[in-house]
Amino acid sequence: MSFREKSAWISMLSMSGIYGLYFWSVIHAGPRAGGFHFGGLLETIIALVVVQIVLTTAVAIFTPREAKAPRDERDKLIELRAMRVAYAGLATSVALACFFGAFNPPIVFNTNSLLFILVTAEIMRSACQIIQYRRGA
Amino acid sequence: MGAIRNEIRRLRFEHGEMTQQELAEKIKVTRQTVNAIEQGKYSPSLEAAFRISAVFGKPLESVFHYSQEE
Numbered sequence: 001m002s003f004r005e006k007s008a009w010i011s012m013l014s015m016s017g018i019y020g021l022y023f024w025s026v027i028h029a030g031p032r033a034g035g036f037h038f039g040g041l042l043e044t045i046i047a048l049v050v051v052q053i054v055l056t057t058a059v060a061i062f063t064p065r066e067a068k069a070p071r072d073e074r075d076k077l078i079e080l081r082a083m084r085v086a087y088a089g090l091a092t093s094v095a096l097a098c099f100f101g102a103f104n105p106p107i108v109f110n111t112n113s114l115l116f117i118l119v120t121a122e123i124m125r126s127a128c129q130i131i132q133y134r135r136g137a
Numbered sequence: 138m139g140a141i142r143n144e145i146r147r148l149r150f151e152h153g154e155m156t157q158q159e160l161a162e163k164i165k166v167t168r169q170t171v172n173a174i175e176q177g178k179y180s181p182s183l184e185a186a187f188r189i190s191a192v193f194g195k196p197l198e199s200v201f202h203y204s205q206e207e
């Protein structure tokens with residue numbers, strides 16, 4: 001498994017786990033809790049950054065040569081394809097949000113819903129990268 | 138749908154059993170990319186294909202073959 005693939009695994013698992021906990025706490029708190037918890041989100045982002053730095057550093061220590069090597073043409077192609085899939089998911093979700101917002105009374109997506117769309121797109125990007133690395137390209 | 142096949146594995150063997158890592162370093166890609174090219178899972182760019190041919194001192198068509206039928 002290449003360093004880039006390991007990085008994609010770290011990104012997907014850490015985002016799924018840490019944002020999963022955040023969204024679980026938001027759902028658990030219920031709509032009366034105010035919906036958006038900036039403090040909770042800040043803690044989540046800090047936890048995500050710390051976990052990703054620690055895990056990526058650990059992987060880089062064990063495979064220093066691969067970690068130092070720049071992305072090659074296959075890495076770039078995989079990244080572009082994954083970005084295209086994630087963008088399609090993101091654009092579709094935002095279009096749906098606009099559609100539901102046009103109702104009267106509008107079904108407005110709150111900040112957490114938009115954050116969920118963004119996080120899901122990012123997880124999709126990492127998942128697509130992993131699938132392509134597993135396939136070969 | 139066409140398929141690009143290659144002789145990289147045989148050529149590595151003929152060049153002192155060159156490892157995938159050694160070839161990867163010469164053409165500036167990762168070992169995993171050389172492995173994917175060798176197995177026909179990834180078609181390299183024209184530039185990478187020329188670099189591979191240059192490493193083995195062979196013309197491009199001796200290293201890569203294109204067949205129109207899969």
